[in-house]
Amino acid sequence: MSDIRFNDVSFAWGDVPLCQQLNVQLRGGTTTVLLGCSGIGKSTLLRLVAGLLSPQQGSISGVSGSVAWMGQQDLLYPWLSVLENVMLAARLQGVKPDRTRALALLAQVKLAEVAQAAPHQLSGGMRQRVALARTLYAQRDVVLMDEPFATLDVMTKLRLQTLTARLLQDKTVLLVTHDPLEACRLADDILLLHGQPLQIERWPVPEGIVPRDIDDLALLQAQSELFSRLNTYEKTV
Numbered sequence: 626m627s628d629i630r631f632n633d634v635s636f637a638w639g640d641v642p643l644c645q646q647l648n649v650q651l652r653g654g655t656t657t658v659l660l661g662c663s664g665i666g667k668s669t670l671l672r673l674v675a676g677l678l679s680p681q682q683g684s685i686s687g688v689s690g691s692v693a694w695m696g697q698q699d700l701l702y703p704w705l706s707v708l709e710n711v712m713l714a715a716r717l718q719g720v721k722p723d724r725t726r727a728l729a730l731l732a733q734v735k736l737a738e739v740a741q742a743a744p745h746q747l748s749g750g751m752r753q754r755v756a757l758a759r760t761l762y763a764q765r766d767v768v769l770m771d772e773p774f775a776t777l778d779v780m781t782k783l784r785l786q787t788l789t790a791r792l793l794q795d796k797t798v799l800l801v802t803h804d805p806l807e808a809c810r811l812a813d814d815i816l817l818l819h820g821q822p823l824q825i826e827r828w829p830v831p832e833g834i835v836p837r838d839i840d841d842l843a844l845l846q847a848q849s850e851l852f853s854r855l856n857t858y859e860k861t862v
């Protein structure tokens with residue numbers, strides 16, 4: 626799977642430069658976590674990768690075709706059943722939905738029994754699991770996740786992190802989060818965003834295979850060090 630590269634990318638909102646001649650390489654087939662304080666530009670970078678925004682200078686290479694997007698809001702269509710929401714990509718592409726595969730994905734996220742329910746009948750965590758199944762159903766090589774677990778309670782969050790890491794392990798995933806623990810559990814690479822225009826610092830990830838075990842002392846130590854570093858950046862804003 627291709628690496629994604631920012632090649633001398635400059636982007637500004639109006640007169641405010643967000644990044645200038647930014648060069649960064651994101652390894653294909655791995656999970657890169659983007660961390661940084663609020664308003665630093667994480668979502669803007671994701672939107673540049675998705676092609677929803679275009680750089681004023683430079684280019685982004687390595688993204689061919691459309692990407693999958695999963696955000697904080699599940700964006701399920703209320704008039705479609707859970708199963709129909711999962712198969713949405715087929716509807717949008719005008720191809721025959723693969724009901725068997727969609728049901729298998731719902732089983733993987735432990736929602737097979739609510740396949741015919743309406744989204745409003747589900748809890749927030751269940752709805753995010755439907756969104757995850759829908760993301761997987763689309764079978765994109767590049768998956769962009771913008772704080773997908775931010776609104777969930779801690780136990781649901783841990784379960785969904787584990788599931789996501791297992792189900793997306795061969796994909797090129799860019800995950801935005803504010804949570805150092807989430808970064809340390811899920812990342813193959815951690816990029817810390819700071820400054821204006823944006824600078825990127827690569828942060829060492831703890832050893833071990835993703836998703837890393839929550840009980841691992843090395844993970845907790847790494848989380849604490851990462852939190853301290855983030856705190857120094859927050860104080861400069």
Ligand SMILES: Nc1ncnc2c1ncn2[C@@H]1O[C@H](COP(=O)(O)OP(=O)(O)OP(=O)(O)O)[C@@H](O)[C@H]1O
Pocket residue numbers: 638643661662663664665666667668669670
């Ligand atoms: N549509 C827009 N028009 C003008 N400025 C924008 C727009 N969207 C974002 N910005 C600005 O770009 C900067 C980066 O925003 P962005 O949403 O990328 O940050 P973020 O790191 O994702 O923040 P958060 O963690 O709060 O979601 C902010 O200063 C924001 O005000």
